[in-house]
Amino acid sequence: MSLRHGGLSPLQRYVGRRLAVVLPTLLGMSFLVFSVASLTPGDPAEEYAQRVTQRPPTAAELAQARHELRLDRPFAVQYVDWVAHAVRGDLGKSFFTRHSVAAEVRHRIPFTLQLAVPAALLSLVIAMAVGTVSAFYRNRPLDQVVRVLSLAGASMPSFWLALLLVIGFSVRLRLFPVAGRQDGLASLVLPVAALSLPSAAVLSRFIRSTLLEVLGEDYVRSARAKGAREVAVLTRHALRNSLVPVVTAFGTSLGHLLAGTVVIESIFAWPGLGTLTLDAIHHRDYPMLQAFILFAGLIVIVINLVVDVSYAVIDPRIRPGRRAVPGAD
Amino acid sequence: MFRILARRVSIIVALALVVAGCSDSSDTSDSTTGGSTLPVALAAKQELTVGLSQDQNTTEGGQASLASTAPNAGVYETLLYMGPNFEIKPLLAERWEFRAPNTFRFFIRKGVKFHDGQPLNAQAVKVGVFDRAATAGGLTLKAGPESTVIVDDYTLDFTPKIANLRVFEQIVHASYPVIAPGSEPGKKPVGTGPFRFVEYVAKERIVVERNPDYWGERPTLDKLTFRFYPDSSSRRLALEAGEIDVAFDVPRADVKSLKAKGIQVPTAAVGGYEVLFADLTGKAPYDLLADPNLRKAVALGIDRKAIITGVLEDLATPDQSMVPPASLGTHASAVKGVTYDPVAARKTLDDAGWKVGSSGIREKDGRPLKLTLVSGFPTAEVLKPVPTVVQAQLKTIGIDVTIDERPDSASFRAKITTKEGDLYLEQRSQNDADPSFLPVVFMSDITEGGAAPYQAAFNPGQPFNGLLRSTLSEPNLDKVQTAVAEAMHNAVDLQNTVVALAGVYPIYGLRANVQGFVAHPTAQNVLWGSVRLTKS
Numbered sequence: 001m002s003l004r005h006g007g008l009s010p011l012q013r014y015v016g017r018r019l020a021v022v023l024p025t026l027l028g029m030s031f032l033v034f035s036v037a038s039l040t041p042g043d044p045a046e047e048y049a050q051r052v053t054q055r056p057p058t059a060a061e062l063a064q065a066r067h068e069l070r071l072d073r074p075f076a077v078q079y080v081d082w083v084a085h086a087v088r089g090d091l092g093k094s095f096f097t098r099h100s101v102a103a104e105v106r107h108r109i110p111f112t113l114q115l116a117v118p119a120a121l122l123s124l125v126i127a128m129a130v131g132t133v134s135a136f137y138r139n140r141p142l143d144q145v146v147r148v149l150s151l152a153g154a155s156m157p158s159f160w161l162a163l164l165l166v167i168g169f170s171v172r173l174r175l176f177p178v179a180g181r182q183d184g185l186a187s188l189v190l191p192v193a194a195l196s197l198p199s200a201a202v203l204s205r206f207i208r209s210t211l212l213e214v215l216g217e218d219y220v221r222s223a224r225a226k227g228a229r230e231v232a233v234l235t236r237h238a239l240r241n242s243l244v245p246v247v248t249a250f251g252t253s254l255g256h257l258l259a260g261t262v263v264i265e266s267i268f269a270w271p272g273l274g275t276l277t278l279d280a281i282h283h284r285d286y287p288m289l290q291a292f293i294l295f296a297g298l299i300v301i302v303i304n305l306v307v308d309v310s311y312a313v314i315d316p317r318i319r320p321g322r323r324a325v326p327g328a329d
Numbered sequence: 330m331f332r333i334l335a336r337r338v339s340i341i342v343a344l345a346l347v348v349a350g351c352s353d354s355s356d357t358s359d360s361t362t363g364g365s366t367l368p369v370a371l372a373a374k375q376e377l378t379v380g381l382s383q384d385q386n387t388t389e390g391g392q393a394s395l396a397s398t399a400p401n402a403g404v405y406e407t408l409l410y411m412g413p414n415f416e417i418k419p420l421l422a423e424r425w426e427f428r429a430p431n432t433f434r435f436f437i438r439k440g441v442k443f444h445d446g447q448p449l450n451a452q453a454v455k456v457g458v459f460d461r462a463a464t465a466g467g468l469t470l471k472a473g474p475e476s477t478v479i480v481d482d483y484t485l486d487f488t489p490k491i492a493n494l495r496v497f498e499q500i501v502h503a504s505y506p507v508i509a510p511g512s513e514p515g516k517k518p519v520g521t522g523p524f525r526f527v528e529y530v531a532k533e534r535i536v537v538e539r540n541p542d543y544w545g546e547r548p549t550l551d552k553l554t555f556r557f558y559p560d561s562s563s564r565r566l567a568l569e570a571g572e573i574d575v576a577f578d579v580p581r582a583d584v585k586s587l588k589a590k591g592i593q594v595p596t597a598a599v600g601g602y603e604v605l606f607a608d609l610t611g612k613a614p615y616d617l618l619a620d621p622n623l624r625k626a627v628a629l630g631i632d633r634k635a636i637i638t639g640v641l642e643d644l645a646t647p648d649q650s651m652v653p654p655a656s657l658g659t660h661a662s663a664v665k666g667v668t669y670d671p672v673a674a675r676k677t678l679d680d681a682g683w684k685v686g687s688s689g690i691r692e693k694d695g696r697p698l699k700l701t702l703v704s705g706f707p708t709a710e711v712l713k714p715v716p717t718v719v720q721a722q723l724k725t726i727g728i729d730v731t732i733d734e735r736p737d738s739a740s741f742r743a744k745i746t747t748k749e750g751d752l753y754l755e756q757r758s759q760n761d762a763d764p765s766f767l768p769v770v771f772m773s774d775i776t777e778g779g780a781a782p783y784q785a786a787f788n789p790g791q792p793f794n795g796l797l798r799s800t801l802s803e804p805n806l807d808k809v810q811t812a813v814a815e816a817m818h819n820a821v822d823l824q825n826t827v828v829a830l831a832g833v834y835p836i837y838g839l840r841a842n843v844q845g846f847v848a849h850p851t852a853q854n855v856l857w858g859s860v861r862l863t864k865s
Binding site for chain 1 (some may be wrong): 383384387388389466530531532533534556557558559560562563566567569570571572735737738739740742743744746
C-alpha cells in the first residue's frame with residue numbers, strides 16, 4: 001500500500017489538490033465570460049425593451065430596461081453581485097424568459113445528457129472496435145477501407161453529417177423522425193449518431209496508431225514468441241498498454257462532443273443546453289450564456305480530473321506517490 | 330389452384346375496400362385551396378402539425394405571449410381581425426366607431442364564452458386587453474390606466490392617453506388578444522378562439538384542440554400541434570418526410586425543389602420589405618450619404634430586377650416602399666420607385682464632383698467614394714447574398730462598398746446606435762393594419778421619446794415628419810393612406826433616404842392533403858379554422 005499522510009492516500013491527496021483548483025478556475029472563467037459578454041456588440045436592454053414595447057425603444061424605455069435588468073450599475077458591481085449570488089446557486093434571471101437561470105439550466109441538462117452520454121459511449125465502442133480491427137489488419141484492404149472512412153468521418157462537419165443522416169434515414173427510408181423527441185428512443189438514434197460518428201472517427205485513428213506503436217514493443221514480441229495467439233496479444237497485452245493516450249484523447253473528445261451538441265441540438269430540435277445557448281446568444285441573454293459557459297467549463301474540468309485519475313487505474317506505474325518509471329509517462 | 334386462390338384474394342381485397350369506404354366517418358367538403366372548388370374527401374384523422382422556427386413564446390408575467398403571437402395558435406381572438414389584404418374585419422367586436430376627438434367605441438359580440446365558461450363582455454375586454462396594455466406602458470395603443478370606460482355590458486370606450494387615432498388598425502395585432510379574466514396567460518392560455526390550449530413544452534411544441542363550443546363556424550381540425558424547428562433545413566426535411574403538414578418560413582431557395590416534390594407553396598400578398606436605409610447624420614467616415622446626390626446615385630445604380638430574379642428567386646415584387654401596397658389601398662401608386670439607370674447614376678456622381686480614379690473607384694478632393702453596408706435584420710444569413718450583389722452593382726458606377734454582416738439583430742442595431750455604417754440592409758414586415766406603423770416607428774421623429782437609434786439615423790426631416798404626424802390626428806383611413814403614401818414618396822423617390830429593393834412576403838409549405846389554408850402576409854394572422862386534411 002502506498003504511503004499515507006493524515007490518513008489520505010497519495011491518490012486522494014492528488015484528487016483533493018485538483019479539486020481545490022476548480023473554484024479559482026471557475027472564478028477566473030466567470031470573470032472572462034462576464035467581461036466578454038459585456039464587450040459583445042448588441043445591447044441586451046434594447047433587446048428586452050423591444051420585446052416589451054414591440055418597437056425600437058426610446059431613450060427613456062431603454063433606461064427603464066437597463067434598470068430592470070440591473071445593467072445600470074458599474075461593471076465591477078455587477079460582477080461582484082453576480083458572483084455573490086452564484087456561489088449560493090442563484091445564477092440570476094434570464095433576460096428573455098425572466099425565469100431562474102439555474103432552474104432553466106437544471107431543466108435542460110438531462111436532455112443534453114440523453115444525447116451526450118450515449119454518443120460518448122457509442123463513439124468509444126465504435127472507435128475501440130474499428131481501431132483495433134484496423135490495427136490487426138494493418139495495410140490490408142479492410143484497414144485501407146476503415147482508414148478512408150475514418151478520415152472522411154473526421155473531416156466531415158457534424159451538421160452536414162446530421163443532414164445526410166436525416167435525408168437518408170428519415171426522408172428516404174422513413175426509419176427515424178427528422179427531429180424532436182416525440183418518438184422516444186427512435187428520436188435519439190440520428191442525433192446520437194451525428195454526434196458520435198465524427199468523434200469515433202478521430203478516436204479510431206488514434207487507437208489504431210497507438211496500437212501499432214505498442215505492437216512493436218519488445219514485450220509484445222515476447223508474448224508472440226511464447227506462442228500467444230494474435231488476438232490474445234492484441235487484447236491482453238497491447239490494448240491495455242495503449243489505453244493511457246487513448247483515455248486522454250477520449251477526454252478531449254468529450255469536450256468537443258459537448259460543444260457539438262450546440263449544432264446538433266439545433267438541427268434535431270432537441271431542447272437541451274445547446275439550443276438554450278443558441279437562444280441566449282440570439283437574445284443577448286447574458287445570465288443564461290454565462291451559466292452555460294460555466295457549466296461547460298465545470299464539465300471539462302471534471303472530465304480532465306477523471307481522465308487524470310484513470311491513468312493511475314489503468315497504469316500502476318503512474319500512480320501518485322510512486323516513483324516515476326522511466327518511459328512510463 | 331393458384332387461380333382460385335388469386336380470385337379469393339381479390340374478392341377479399343375488394344370487400345375490404347368497400348368496407349373501408351363505408352366505415353369511413355369522413356364526409357366531403359369543398360376545397361378552396363388553389364382556387365379549386367372540387368369536392369374532396371376528408372381524412373378521418375384531422376390532426377395537423379405545423380413546423381415553426383424558433384420558440385419565441387414567453388411565459389412570465391402579465392405580458393406572456395404563449396400561443397398568441399409565435400404562433401397564433403387559434404386560442405385567442407382579437408377584437409378586430411386583419412385580413413390577408415390588410416383590411417379590418419369584425420371578430421370579437423361586431424361593430425366599432427370613432428368618437429371625436431380621441432375615443433374608440435367597441436360593440437362586443439354577444440353570446441361568446443371563454444374556454445373556461447366565463448362570458449365575454451366589456452369588463453373582460455377592458456381587463457384582458459386595454460388594462461394589460463396600460464400595465465406594459467401603453468404599447469402602440471398608448472393605453473393608460475384610465476383609458477377604458479365601460480358603457481354597458483357589451484359596449485366599451487377606449488381613449489388613448491395621448492392622441493392616437495390609429496387604434497382600430499393597431500388593435501388587430503395578434504399581441505392584443507382578449508384574455509380571460511383571472512387566467513394565467515403564461516401557464517394556461519384561456520381565450521375565445523376555435524381551439525383550446527392543451528399543452529406547451531418549451532422549445533418543443535404547443536398543442537391545441539378543437540373548441541366544441543366555439544361561437545363561430547366550428548373548425549374541422551381536431552388537434553393542432555406546433556413544433557419548433559430552429560434549423561430551416563430540418564424544417565424543410567420534416568415537411569418532405571411528412572412529419573409536419575405545414576411549414577412556416579420556407580427559404581426561397583427551397584421552393585422549386587419542394588414544388589417538384591408535390592409540396593404546395595402558397596404565397597401571400599406583400600407584407601414586408603427589403604430596403605437599404607441611408608444614415609443621414611453619420612460622422613466621418615460615415616457621413617457621405619448626407620449628400621442627396623450620392624443617395625440618388627445609389628438608388629439609380631441598383632438593378633432591383635436582377636436582385637429579384639437572381640437572388641430572391643422571383644419570390645418578391647418590385648414594390649419600392651417599406652409599407653405594404655395593400656395597406657396603402659389605391660394610394661400605393663404614389664410611391665413610384667427609382668428605375669435602374671446606371672448612366673444617370675454615373676452622371677449624377679460626375680456632376681457632384683466624384684470623378685473616377687485609377688482604380689475605378691470615384692474620388693473627390695482626394696477622398697475615395699467608399700460606403701459601408703451593414704446587413705443584419707433579421708440576420709445577415711437571411712439577407713445573403715443581396716449585399717454582395719449590391720456591392721457588385723455599385724462598383725460598376727464607381728462606388729466601393731464594404732460589407733459588414735452582423736450575425737443577429739442585436740449586433741445590427743448596435744451598429745445603428747454607434748453609427749458605423751452608411752447603408753443598413755434589413756427585411757421587416759408589417760403586422761397590423763396601420764399604414765403608418767413602420768415609417769412612424771423606424772424613421773419619423775414623432776415616436777414618444779424620439780431617441781431610438783433608427784430615428785436618429787434615418788429620419789429624413791420635413792415634409793416626411795409632418796405628413797406622418799398628421800396620421801395620428803386623422804380619423805379617416807383614406808386620408809391616412811394618402812399621407813403615408815406621400816411620405817414614402819418623399820423618402821423613396823425624392824430624398825432617396827430609403828433605397829427600397831423589393832416587396833417580400835412569407836412563404837409557406839403545405840403537404841398536398843392540406844386544404845383551406847389561407848396564406849397571410851403576416852404569419853401571426855394565419856387562421857386555422859378553415860384548414861382541413863384530405864385523404865390524399
